[in-house]
Amino acid sequence: MQQQQDVVIGLEVHVQLTSLKTKLFCSCPSDYRGKPPNTHTCPVCLGLPGSLPVVNKKAIEFAVMAALALNCQVSERAVFFRKNYFYVDMSKNFQISMYDRAGGTPIGRGGYVDIDVDGTRKRVRISRIQLEEDPARLVHLGPIELSPYTLVDYNRAGIALLEIVTEPDLSSPKEARIFLQKLRSILEHCGIFDGSLEGSMRCDANISLAGGARVEIKNITSFKEVERALSFEIARQRELLKRGQQVRRETRHWDEDRRMTFTLRVKEEEHDYRYFPEPDLVPIVITEDFIERVRSMMPELPDHRAERFMREYGLPEYDARVLTSEKALADFFEACVKLYPSPKKVSNWLMTDTMRVLNEYNLDWSSIKMEPEHLAELLKLMDDGVISIKIAKLLIFDVVLKGIPPSKLVEEKGMKRIVDENYLSQLIEKIFREFPKAVQDALKDEKAVHFLVGQVMRHTKGRADPALTNELIRRKLNELQRSS
Amino acid sequence: MASRKLVSLEQTEHLSWLAKVELSEEEKRVFTEQLNRILEFFRKLDEVDTSNVQPTYHVVELTNVFREDEPASPLPQEEALRNAAHKKNGYFVAPKIV
Numbered sequence: 280m281q282q283q284q285d286v287v288i289g290l291e292v293h294v295q296l297t298s299l300k301t302k303l304f305c306s307c308p309s310d311y312r313g314k315p316p317n318t319h320t321c322p323v324c325l326g327l328p329g330s331l332p333v334v335n336k337k338a339i340e341f342a343v344m345a346a347l348a349l350n351c352q353v354s355e356r357a358v359f360f361r362k363n364y365f366y367v368d369m370s371k372n373f374q375i376s377m378y379d380r381a382g383g384t385p386i387g388r389g390g391y392v393d394i395d396v397d398g399t400r401k402r403v404r405i406s407r408i409q410l411e412e413d414p415a416r417l418v419h420l421g422p423i424e425l426s427p428y429t430l431v432d433y434n435r436a437g438i439a440l441l442e443i444v445t446e447p448d449l450s451s452p453k454e455a456r457i458f459l460q461k462l463r464s465i466l467e468h469c470g471i472f473d474g475s476l477e478g479s480m481r482c483d484a485n486i487s488l489a490g491g492a493r494v495e496i497k498n499i500t501s502f503k504e505v506e507r508a509l510s511f512e513i514a515r516q517r518e519l520l521k522r523g524q525q526v527r528r529e530t531r532h533w534d535e536d537r538r539m540t541f542t543l544r545v546k547e548e549e550h551d552y553r554y555f556p557e558p559d560l561v562p563i564v565i566t567e568d569f570i571e572r573v574r575s576m577m578p579e580l581p582d583h584r585a586e587r588f589m590r591e592y593g594l595p596e597y598d599a600r601v602l603t604s605e606k607a608l609a610d611f612f613e614a615c616v617k618l619y620p621s622p623k624k625v626s627n628w629l630m631t632d633t634m635r636v637l638n639e640y641n642l643d644w645s646s647i648k649m650e651p652e653h654l655a656e657l658l659k660l661m662d663d664g665v666i667s668i669k670i671a672k673l674l675i676f677d678v679v680l681k682g683i684p685p686s687k688l689v690e691e692k693g694m695k696r697i698v699d700e701n702y703l704s705q706l707i708e709k710i711f712r713e714f715p716k717a718v719q720d721a722l723k724d725e726k727a728v729h730f731l732v733g734q735v736m737r738h739t740k741g742r743a744d745p746a747l748t749n750e751l752i753r754r755k756l757n758e759l760q761r762s763s
Numbered sequence: 764m765a766s767r768k769l770v771s772l773e774q775t776e777h778l779s780w781l782a783k784v785e786l787s788e789e790e791k792r793v794f795t796e797q798l799n800r801i802l803e804f805f806r807k808l809d810e811v812d813t814s815n816v817q818p819t820y821h822v823v824e825l826t827n828v829f830r831e832d833e834p835a836s837p838l839p840q841e842e843a844l845r846n847a848a849h850k851k852n853g854y855f856v857a858p859k860i861v
Contacts, residue, residue: 300833300834301832301834307837309834316840317854318853319837320837320838320843321835322838323836325838327845333830334828334830335832336829336832337832360835367857367860425816428849430855431854431855431856431857433856474823509802551781558821561825562820562826563821563827625794672809
């Protein structure tokens with residue numbers, strides 16, 4: 280899989296501007312998730328005759344901010360176009376989008392995003408960014424081919440969507456995933472997007488192998504899926520090429536459940552969309568003043584934040600990059616360091632122990648229940664000798680998954696470190712009686728001492744204070760030595 | 764100007780496919796002819812010399828007509844679905860297109 284210099288991938292990413300309160304062209308509320316179907320609509324987004332779209336000003340502001348954050352040149356004049364096609368996901372029979380034409384250009388052009396792949400920086404060029412409306416959500420009963428009809432929910436129709444198109448600069452499924460993660464982090468830092476919301480980031484991918492043809496994959500719904508979909512597609516195309524068969528230039532659909540791509544219905548070609556300027560919307564002139572105002576509101580972006588983490592907290596570059604790869608993670612880190620000012624230790628516990636829990640349960644950062652106070656408390660409990668590192672690594676599961684404060688867990692589960700000398704002495708005597716041979720060995724051999732300590736730990740489920748246990752066992756062995 | 768064929772029968776078929784409208788053989792012939800006649804009328808415009816005229820992209824001179832990002836009450840579900848020919852559980856029912 281590493282031999283992938285011959286793979287060329289370009290992405291077309293669709294990102295909802297989730298921080299907007301209303302849709303792109305009407306005042307319908309944008310919080311449609313989990314709501315009953317067709318309860319967030321109006322004549323505009325239902326495409327009723329005579330209704331008129333009006334552009335959401337904040338959407339233009341957000342789009343310009345995204346363009347600046349992705350190092351694009353911002354258009355001086357943007358024009359909306361009608362993209363004509365007949366499909367029930369758009370009741371108007373066209374989608375309002377932007378188009379690169381004389382008279383107006385997309386919001387942003389010619390930008391780039393730098394990503395880190397195995398410790399190396401790589402630049403991915405952005406060819407354009409544009410605003411368009413999200414289509415309706417279609418519901419099928421069971422698998423699409425068996426469903427007797429299509430159910431349509433227009434709640435999502437008209438939600439502001441940012442289309443971000445890259446140049447074919449990516450050369451592996453892993454790079455595609457890293458790019459999407461970086462993009463997500465940048466847009467989240469801008470405060471215009473929340474990637475934890477289902478379906479808020481979707482993408483189509485163009486992929487070609489040397490000696491093949493360009494294949495477009497549609498319906499990739501997250502950055503986790505992009506790696507799977509592209510890996511499948513590379514394997515499929517390689518197999519065809521190996522057998523001397525042709526790779527057909529086509530559009531394929533990624534099926535998340537079956538984890539494979541398949542040929543899609545014959546689609547319109549680009550010129551079939553009969554783009555023309557949307558007569559109901561007037562051109563948007565973006566002045567230098569407007570751009571400067573947006574620039575002045577721009578918060579710190581991931582790359583700068585990573586540099587600050589290295590400078591301010593003395594973190595290694597790797598830690599700084601991982602921590603800033605997701606805004607929520609970086610925010611968590613900083614909040615925790617305020618409470619427990621040992622940055623490297625906090626970083627370690629986030630990057631290894633917390634991540635291990637999340638990976639084990641296949642969760643992402645947004646589903647975490649742990650609060651910064653919890654991690655700080657856990658680290659303090661260790662420092663104070665209340666719990667051992669071993670116990671802490673056990674406790675963190677319940678802290679991360681259920682958000683229970685560590686001190687409460689220690690109390691409830693009786694996981695306090697055992698420092699009761701009487702109790703431990705009695706336990707040691709019992710163990711000495713149980714393993715007379717090991718005791719004999721221990722009088723001569725250091726290794727057998729470890730075995731006895733291990734037995735104490737086993738009986739106390741790791742809670743016995745290791746230093747005290749060691750000391751008590753050696754004291755007991757000395758007594759035996761003297762009395763024999 | 765000689766009546767040069769601009770739209771072929773195949774193009775009319777393609778158009779009907781894009782518009783999701785099924786045409787009979789007779790209709791295809793009639794529409795092809797009509798489409799050609801329409802384009803023929805528009806050719807009249809070619810007679811005007813526009814080489815020194817800036818293209819018009821929008822008929823009104825306005826720019827930047829915006830709305831604030833303030834939510835308003837959407838239509839109740841029954842209202843939204845009132846004109847639907849087929850509905851089910853609050854959804855519009857549409858023919859399946861795969």
